[in-house]
Amino acid sequence: MQPFKILDLEPHEQHHDPKDYAGALPRWCPGCGDHSALNAVQKLCYDKQLPPERTVVVSGIGCSSRFPHYMNTYGFHGLHGRAFPVACGVKSRRPDLHVFVVTGDGDCCAIGAGHWIHALRYNMDLTVILLDNNVYGLTKNQTSPTTRLGEHTNTHPRGAVVPPLSPLTVALGITNTSFVAQTVDWQPAHVYNTIRAAYEHRGTSFVRILQRCPHFSAHIFDAPREDPSLLLFMEHEQGISLEPAKLQKFPNRMTHDPQNLDEARAIAEREDIYPLGLLYRNENAVCYDDFTSRGLGMPQAERQVAIRTAIDKFVI
Amino acid sequence: MFADLLTRNGNGIWTVEIIPAEIEPPKRSRAGASGYRIRIGSHAVTNAGDTADIVVAFNEQVLYSRIDSGALRPGTLIFTDGSWLADPNERVAKQYMDAVADFRARGYIVITLPIAEECLKYADDVRKGKNIWILGLLCAIYDLDQAPVHQNITNRFSKKGEETVRKNIALFSAGYEWALQHVEQRFHIPSIANTKPMVVMNGNQAIALGIMAAGIEVCSMYPITPATSASHFLASAFEQVGGIVHQAEDEIAAIGFAVGCSYAGKTAVTITSGPGLALKTEFIGLAVMTEVPLVIVVVQRGGPSTGLPTKVEQGDLMAALHASPGDSPKIIMAPATIEECFHFMITARKLAEEFRSPVMVLSDANLATGQQPFAKPVFDPAWLAPPLDLSPVEPGSLPFAWDPETGLSRRPIPGQRGGEYVLTSLAHDEHSHVAYEASINQRAMRMRSRKLSVLQSALQPPALHGDPEGDLLVVGWGSTLGTIEEAVDRLRSERKRVSSVHLRFLSPLEPGLKAIFSRFRKVITIEVNYSDDVGDPYITEESRRYSPLAQLLRAHTLVDIDCWSRVPGSPLPPAAIEQRLREELSKVVA
CATH class of the missing domain: 3.40.50.970 (Thiamin diphosphate (ThDP)-binding fold, Pyr/PP domains)
Known part of the structure; x- marks a missing residue:
């Protein structure tokens, strides 16, 4: 991102160890996909040496949204569905902060769907991680917007009755979306590379991680786990790479230019495979940060004169 | 512009914008037309007042909604737009004549203005000219000098070019002259030049x-x-x-x-x-x-x-x-x-x-x-807010280090090294750790509540308008200050023992309320709110619903506070409050 010189911050020469980013011991269930994202984000913070005091993880409510507690940075564990507006507010006048948003399929795609759509359009410099396990876990097994048709839950004991929403097609349909990627929790190296690419992109980077809930959706990804040809690995020099040895594990690969929005949409709509990698990136999308940071460097004296002038306009 | 001129002149004013909920309500509908109400005085004016002395109505039908709301009185001078008489639709002209006859029968003085005819002498479009023409008319009636208005018009329209300025000054002068020739009534409201910048x-x-x-x-x-x-x-x-x-x-x-x-x-x-x-x-x-x-x-x-x-x-x-x-x-x-x-x-x-x-x-x-x-x-x-303090936080300090006496604590701000914490909407302790034990929640709730008690202790009891004891105390809050005090003053000028108090803090409430209330025989709130009327045959003492401030004060002080409130969608006129207080006083004194 463009560095904003607004606050007189000393450059940080302090070196941080991996443990500097680890907060409370995670209370997620063993086998939960959330652990993979947490490991990747902590590693990213370490690799980038992000100052913990200038890193903010914002979440909503749900299993995934406990994420900030397990980081040793600033965190905001707020309201169900409302992580996006908070994160945008945090970033608006503090461009010096590194802001992550961690959300779940209920939090992002149901109760917070309106904010999700507009956050993608605002395209502020946020790294967004959607932990999508196709189910409400914390409230014990209710249908989520991404629950597959026919999948049994406590709210639909005979199976979900409406086809699921595709977070990828939604994200790719929003004007000014600038980064859309997908990864799977059982490929930790790919999870890391995806989150890293997302962090490095200036704008709202939207990463969906497919993962299971060990209690309520334990088997939903058995097929692609057992048969890697069900994963479509998108390759491109501008995309998300993997080291060659790991790449060999993905027999089904295609070249996809992440600037090709039409092709990205076509891939996202496929129901026979799970696309993996960077679907779309636009480095020229408008960043709302450029508007929200307006006037940040204004000296107090200049501000005072402007306020006096504003009052004077009402003098009779 | 008229209000602006008056304030420059040193007059006190209070204005009310009457705005329909639609951008363009149907033409000539009785309800829904926009309007602007101005009350003018020599001194500061604190409320919108009672009935109007002068009304300018570009459409006479809308006056019916104003009549319904009690804005007019016999003797009110009404200027209406006579252009409707020339409307191609005969029904409109008849409607206009019927309305004018009806207004006169109600005791209003109606003067028909030839707005279209006059404005078209100077402007191509009546709609763009009539406001300035009317401004001229009003300035003549209110005995205001033309020169400062010319200046005001010049300032306002100079961006649109000299031709526009010239046209508008001509329209203004025409309205002014028309009034001098055709209108007898004059209002002269002395003004006191402002000594301080306003x-x-x-x-x-x-x-x-x-x-x-x-x-x-x-x-x-x-x-x-x-x-x-x-x-x-x-x-x-x-x-x-x-x-x-x-x-x-x-x-x-x-x-x-x-x-x-x-x-x-x-x-x-x-x-x-x-x-x-x-x-x-x-x-x-x-x-x-x-x-x-x-x-x-x-x-x-x-x-x-x-x-x-x-x-x-x-x-x-x-x-x-x-x-x-x-x-x-x-x-x-x-x-x-x-x-x-x-x-x-x-x-x-x-x-x-x-x-x-x-x-x-x-x-x-x-x-x-x-x-x-x-x-x-x-x-x-x-x-101004002080610049952001991002200096490192003292080692060992907590995000919610509640002072047990005040509940206050200092918060770390992202960017402050050593202050990293996870804000959580869940119940939490001083570390902002999610509270899993019952005692933590009780304590945290107490700490957050204590802050209000601390703030209350720093506030002064509210000042009374009138004597500190008497027969009736009126309690209000918000925009009703001026109208309540005007009503109270009218009664006090008759030596009635009535006072009022106006609250600025609703949470915490200002201190000393119970003591203030105890020095009056009756306490009543006046609000622009709904409450059940005492006389309503379907309402009992037990079922009666009080207006919000009365509910709050009753709960807070255990004083048997009454309320009188109305929801007319317009400010309460002082006369209505005065009448109500008079009734209350007669009950209390009897």
Whole structure:
């Protein structure tokens, strides 16, 4: 991102160890996909040496949204569905902060769907991680917007009755979306590379991680786990790479230019495979940060004169 | 423009904008036409007053809605637009003649104006000329000099070119001359030249200016009447002052964004009205729970639901007080004048930060759109928020190190090394760790509640208007200050033992109320709110529902406080209050 010189911050020469980013011991269930994202984000913070005091993880409510507690940075564990507006507010006048948003399929795609759509359009410099396990876990097994048709839950004991929403097609349909990627929790190296690419992109980077809930959706990804040809690995020099040895594990690969929005949409709509990698990136999308940071460097004296002038306009 | 001229002249004014809920209501409908009410005095005018002396009606049908609302009296001078007589639709001309005859029968003095004919002498389009022509007419009737008005017109239209200025001055002079020749009535309202510099603005502009003067850099909002105009002003003013208006995707996102800003150290404001307040309540609870400083302005309108979007009411007091799931102690202030709309914003930001709490400022449609002159605020740089302190936090300090005596604690701000913590909307302890033990919740609730008690101890008891004891005490809050005091003054001039007190803090309440109430034989609240009437045959003493302030004060003081409240969608006239107080007094004294 463009560095904003607004606050007189000393450059940080302090070196941080991996443990500097680890907060409370995670209370997620063993086998939960959330652990993979947490490991990747902590590693990213370490690799980038992000100052913990200038890193903010914002979440909503749900299993995934406990994420900030397990980081040793600033965190905001707020309201169900409302992580996006908070994160945008945090970033608006503090461009010096590194802001992550961690959300779940209920939090992002149901109760917070309106904010999700507009956050993608605002395209502020946020790294967004959607932990999508196709189910409400914390409230014990209710249908989520991404629950597959026919999948049994406590709210639909005979199976979900409406086809699921595709977070990828939604994200790719929003004007000014600038980064859309997908990864799977059982490929930790790919999870890391995806989150890293997302962090490095200036704008709202939207990463969906497919993962299971060990209690309520334990088997939903058995097929692609057992048969890697069900994963479509998108390759491109501008995309998300993997080291060659790991790449060999993905027999089904295609070249996809992440600037090709039409092709990205076509891939996202496929129901026979799970696309993996960077679907779309636009480095020229408008960043709302450029508007929200307006006037940040204004000296107090200049501000005072402007306020006096504003009052004077009402003098009779 | 007329109000502006009068204030420049040194007259006191109070204006009320009458705004329909639609942009273009059907032509000639009885309800729904917009209007502007101006009360003029030699001294400061504190309210909209009773009945009108003069009415200018471009459409005579709308006068029926004004008659219904009690705005006219026998002897009111009505100017109507006679152009309707020439309307191609014969029914319109007949309707016009019938209405004028009816008005005269009701005792009004009606003068028909040849607006179209006169304006077309100077302008191509009557619609663009008639306001200035009428301004000329009014200036003649009110005995104002022409020269300053010419200057005013020149200033206003100079951007549009000399030709436009010339046309408008000609229209003004024509209206002025027409009045001199055709209208006998004159009003001369002496003015006292202003000794101090004065400003004139409406309540929303005052709030917007106050936001800037408080050093708030972010106003996060979603459009809602009658609050939005404050953000219009800020959107352009912030360009010079350095700040932003964030127009969010909805009311919830608007407050969420403001909370995010505040959490990151830049205390923000969100502006809304009743329906928006309803949507924001979950975040208000979060701000209380997580002790995020935040200023929430609620410009109240008629409710419930969409209600009367452009009209005045004070119905959101209880909604504000209880906005949030669970117990949510928060600071609530209510400016009573436009001048207070300005200054309360500065206090609100300071209180929000000192008490680490949301502060709600309840204005209303009457203050929002009314214009009033007041002494120009002398800007003090100390009003501004101090620059962000990002120095490292002392090792071992906690995000909620509640002082057991005050409940106050200092919050770390992202960027402060050593202060890293995870704010959580869940019940939490001093470390901001999720509270899994019952005792922590009890203690945390007590600490958040204690802050209000501390604030109350720092407040002064409210000042009384009138004697400190007597037969009747009127309690009000918000924009009704002027009208209540005028009614009280009228009765006091007859040596009636009535006083009033006006509350600026609703949470915590100002101290000493019970002692003040105890010195009067009866206490009654007057509000622009709904309450069941005592005389209603379907209402019993047990079932009667009181207006919000009365409910609050009864619960708070255990004094048997009565209420009188109405929801006419317009400010309460002093005469109506006076009449009601007279009735109460006769009961009390008997």
